[in-house]
Amino acid sequence: MKRVYVNEEWCLGCHLCEYNCAFANSGMKDMAFALKDKKIFPRIHVEGDDKITFAVSCRHCEDPICVKSCIAGAISKKDGVVKIDRSKCVGCLTCVLVCPYGALAPGEDGIMQKCELCLENSCGEPACVKGCPNHAIVYEERSDQA
Amino acid sequence: MKNYLIVGNGIAAAGCVEGIRSVDPDGAITVVSEEKHHVYSRPLISYYLEGKTDLERMKYRGDSFYEENGCRVIFGVRAIAADPVLKQVTLEDGTALPYDALCVAAGSRPFVPPFEGLEEIKNRFSFMTLDDALALEAAVKKNSRVLIVGAGLIGLKCAEGLRDRAGSIVVCDLADRVLSSILDPDCAAVVQKHLENNGIEFMVGDTAVKFTADSRGGGAALMKSGRTVDFDVLVTAVGVRANSGLVKDMGGSVNRGAVVNTRMETNVPSVYAAGDCAEGYDASLGANRVLAILPNAYMQGHAAGVNMAGGSAELANSFPINSVGFFGLHIMTAGAYDGEMTEESRDGSVRRFFVKDGLLRGFILIGSTERAGIYTSLIREKTPLASVDFGLIKNSASNVAFSPDERRKKFGGVV
Numbered sequence: 331m332k333r334v335y336v337n338e339e340w341c342l343g344c345h346l347c348e349y350n351c352a353f354a355n356s357g358m359k360d361m362a363f364a365l366k367d368k369k370i371f372p373r374i375h376v377e378g379d380d381k382i383t384f385a386v387s388c389r390h391c392e393d394p395i396c397v398k399s400c401i402a403g404a405i406s407k408k409d410g411v412v413k414i415d416r417s418k419c420v421g422c423l424t425c426v427l428v429c430p431y432g433a434l435a436p437g438e439d440g441i442m443q444k445c446e447l448c449l450e451n452s453c454g455e456p457a458c459v460k461g462c463p464n465h466a467i468v469y470e471e472r473s474d475q476a
Numbered sequence: 477m478k479n480y481l482i483v484g485n486g487i488a489a490a491g492c493v494e495g496i497r498s499v500d501p502d503g504a505i506t507v508v509s510e511e512k513h514h515v516y517s518r519p520l521i522s523y524y525l526e527g528k529t530d531l532e533r534m535k536y537r538g539d540s541f542y543e544e545n546g547c548r549v550i551f552g553v554r555a556i557a558a559d560p561v562l563k564q565v566t567l568e569d570g571t572a573l574p575y576d577a578l579c580v581a582a583g584s585r586p587f588v589p590p591f592e593g594l595e596e597i598k599n600r601f602s603f604m605t606l607d608d609a610l611a612l613e614a615a616v617k618k619n620s621r622v623l624i625v626g627a628g629l630i631g632l633k634c635a636e637g638l639r640d641r642a643g644s645i646v647v648c649d650l651a652d653r654v655l656s657s658i659l660d661p662d663c664a665a666v667v668q669k670h671l672e673n674n675g676i677e678f679m680v681g682d683t684a685v686k687f688t689a690d691s692r693g694g695g696a697a698l699m700k701s702g703r704t705v706d707f708d709v710l711v712t713a714v715g716v717r718a719n720s721g722l723v724k725d726m727g728g729s730v731n732r733g734a735v736v737n738t739r740m741e742t743n744v745p746s747v748y749a750a751g752d753c754a755e756g757y758d759a760s761l762g763a764n765r766v767l768a769i770l771p772n773a774y775m776q777g778h779a780a781g782v783n784m785a786g787g788s789a790e791l792a793n794s795f796p797i798n799s800v801g802f803f804g805l806h807i808m809t810a811g812a813y814d815g816e817m818t819e820e821s822r823d824g825s826v827r828r829f830f831v832k833d834g835l836l837r838g839f840i841l842i843g844s845t846e847r848a849g850i851y852t853s854l855i856r857e858k859t860p861l862a863s864v865d866f867g868l869i870k871n872s873a874s875n876v877a878f879s880p881d882e883r884r885k886k887f888g889g890v891v
Contacts, residue, residue, distance in 0.1 A: 336887040338880070377874050384883065386875060389891045398491070398778065399771035401519045402529070403536035418533045420523045423845060424771065427799040427808050430856070431886060432847030432873055440804075472890055 331410035332471050334374075334447065334456050336384050340466035341376070343383030347458035347467055348372035351387075354448050354457035371437045373445040374458045374467075385458065385467055388412055388433045388445040396425040396434065404442075413446050478503035480784055481565060481573055483555045483722060484581035485509030486518065487770055488751025488777035490536055492579045493545050495781020495789070503785065505547045506573055508565070510582075512552040513606055515541065519770055521609035525637030534606070555582070560726040560744045577746050577784035580734060581777055582719035584752040584768065588712050593687035597695050599709045603634040604716070612638070615693075615709050619643040623697055623705050625684055626713035627654040629800060634711055635676045636802050646705055648679040648697075658798050658809045663826055663840050667807060674803040679703070718753040718766060731755050733766040738792045740780035748784060750776035760795035760812040760838065760855070767794055793856060799845075806845045811838030811855045820870045829870060834860050847873035 349365060351372040358364035374387035390412050397405045397412065404418035405425060421440040437443040447469075448456045459469040480496055482489045485507050493505060516534045523529045542549050550567070557566040564574045586602035594600065599615050602608050612634075616622060620642045624631045627649035635645050649656070653664035654671070668678055684697035687710075694708035723734035728742040733755035740748045740756065751773035758765045772794055782789035797810045815832025825843030829836060829851070836854040850873040854864070869877040875886065885891075 333890070335889075338883060338887070377876055379868075379876050382876065382880070384875070384887065386887065389887070391891050395771075398774045401770045402517050402533075403490075418529070420520060420528050422519070422799055422801060423806055423808070424797075424799040425849075426845060427797055427810065427848050427852055428771065429847075429849035430853030431891075432850045432875060434849070435846065472888075 331390075332447075332469055333390050334387055334445070334459060335468050335470065335472060336386070337466050337468065338382055338384035340464045341378075341383045341385060342464050342466065343376055343378055344463065345376050346461050346463065347374050347385050348376060350457040350461035351445075354451050354453040355443070357452070369438070371435070371443070373435075373443055375435065377432075386431060386433050387458065389431055390445075390447070395428045395430070399424050399428045405444075411447055411449065412444065414442055414444050416441050416443060478785070479574060479576045480505045480579075481575035481577070482507045482579045482581055483565060484579075484583055484719075484751065484753070485511065485513075485515055485549065485551075486581065486583050486751060486773065487515070487536060488581035488583075488754075488773040488780075489579070490515050490541070491774040491777025492581055492748075492750060492781040492784070493541075493547055495778035495783075495787075496785045497545050497781075498778075499782055499785035499787040505545065507542070507547050507549045508553065508555050508567065508573070509549055509551045510554045511605060511607070514539065516606055517770070518605065519633075521603065521606055522633035522637035524606075524609050525613060525634075525641065531606075555722060558722045558726050558747075560747065563746065565722070575746070577748070579740075579748040579750055579777070579780045579784060580720070580722050580742075580753060581750045581773075581780075582722065582753045584716040584718050586712065587715040587717045589714055591684055591687055593689065593695075594712075596689035597687055597710050598689070598693035601709070601711050603630050603711055603713050609637075612709070612711070613641075616641050617643075617708075620708040621694070621706060622646070622709045622711065623648070623684075623707035624711045624713060625649075625697075626711075626715070627651065627678065627680065628657060628713060628715070629655065629798070631711070631713035632671065632676075632802060633800070634713060635671070639675055639803075642709070644677065645675070646677045646679060646707070648682050648684065648699065648705070650681070650683040650700075652681045654678070654680065655807075658796075659807075659840065660813065660828075663807075663828065663842060666824075666826055666842055667802065667805070670805045671802055679705070716752070716768065718755075720749065720753045723747065723749055723753075731764070735764060736776075738790045739783045739788075740776055740791070741783065748780040750780045756794060757792060758795055759793045760814075767796055769797065771797065795855065797852060799848075805843060806841075808841045808845045808848045809839065810852050811836070813838045813840070818870065827870065831861065834862055836861060836866075844872075849873075850875065850877075
């Protein structure tokens with residue numbers, strides 16, 4: 331299946347992916363209205379130091395430890411996509427404690443949210459990838475370890 | 477067609493069902509559930525009292541879970557005996573259930589010490605099950621004075637859940653601090669202070685020695701210190717005992733729980749155990765111990781199910797982890813507090829790491845918990861700290877600490 335992959339050599343550290351993610355998941359039609367003067371809570375996060383930057387989002391693991399660890403049974407994997415039922419999440423953060431990639435962070439309300447590849451929001455494909463100016467984030471099929 | 481029997485209907489049982497079905501789509505699965513509820517998440521009972529979830533959302537799996545997985549569930553009946561020669565389990569109503577493979581996933585029960593006068597207290601509760609939470613919900617009134625005996629995870633989550641429902645809450649514990657099983661004294665003091673700021677009163681290093689009932693269902697506790705605490709509602713949360721009796725009946729090895737190997741097999745042929753009733757391998761300890769945490773219950777149940785169905789699954793790398801919040805303050809702990817402690821605490825947040833032989837062995841985080849799973853993975857993978865920039869990530873967990881090659885594997889490949 332297609333997943334989001336990162337080419338850190340190409341990442342400019344511009345954080346546009348974070349804004350595109352937050353907008354795509356805002357449910358709003360106007361980006362300025364959705365994001366202007368607001369603290370954003372994206373599902374992808376740029377990490378880095380003065381030498382290197384890269385964007386981190388859910389790896390949609392083959393055997394996701396978050397699914398097995400969620401105390402509310404709120405995280406599940408279907409058709410290759412790891413999803414969260416936010417109505418069941420109680421914000422205990424056990425998924426944050428077990429995700430080896432540090433890919434999960436709560437939303438503004440303290441309830442967990444995560445990358446679901448934009449398949450069900452207004453974007454329809456990963457907004458982080460679509461908006462990346464330097465193709466540092468790609469959405470493609472890869473078979474084994476790169 | 478294989479005949480699978482699961483005694484218990486909690487998270488380990490759900491994991492077992494899903495483990496079996498990942499290998500065998502056809503075998504018959506029977507689940508014996510002492511509680512009359514659809515599989516639900518026990519740690520959510522405090523969130524229920526707080527109003528952060530409800531009976532519907534507490535269901536660990538959807539309404540069609542048993543049907544979709546072809547399970548027959550027998551609700552409201554206890555398994556009381558098992559025969560490893562006939563390979564059958566007997567229920568309290570006399571029904572005998574045969575099995576080809578059995579998983580004992582019966583959980584644990586509250587341990588209530590024999591306090592003098594305790595039996596006379598009518599408004600006395602445990603805090604383990606959904607029925608306990610429902611009973612407390614009915615008993616606690618706006619002006620109720622609640623005494624909770626036990627300042628472990630169960631007692632403190634109960635205190636949080638009841639705070640807005642009760643008049644006052646006092647928590648006592650014989651130990652000299654709160655959460656003594658997962659926090660050191662400094663960290664426990666931080667958490668206790670936060671709870672006190674949120675209206676919970678503590679009596680640590682003190683416990684009830686005698687109870688006197690009043691005429692309204694409550695009573696008074698005479699404490700070891702000589703003080704007296706009057707209460708309307710009493711919750712005992714002192715500890716738990718594994719429900720490992722069936723395994724013992726069959727001649728299986730039982731310590732604090734039913735002893736299992738890394739395949740979740742007991743020493744009785746075709747009999748497995750998983751979850752809070754099992755004593756499995758703890759990699760941080762290098763020995764067996766009951767790891768009574770929900771993720772472990774699921775994983776043990778799943779591994780048991782895979783093996784029961786003829787697949788192969790091993791759990792050789794489990795260790796304790798806890799992620800718990802109280803009134804907005806998050807606490808995460810993992811592994812063993814073993815070796816040299818290095819600390820990066822500031823601004824009211826605590827970050828303590830325990831390093832031994834060049835490996836991260838455990839940690840305690842209070843307040844700032846972002847990306848903590850990166851630390852957990854260092855323990856799980858036994859990553860030599862010399863190969864990562866640990867000095868950098870003690871302040872803030874980040875994938876920057878790994879080499880570019882390592883990051884390419886993590887973020888450029890299928891994982």
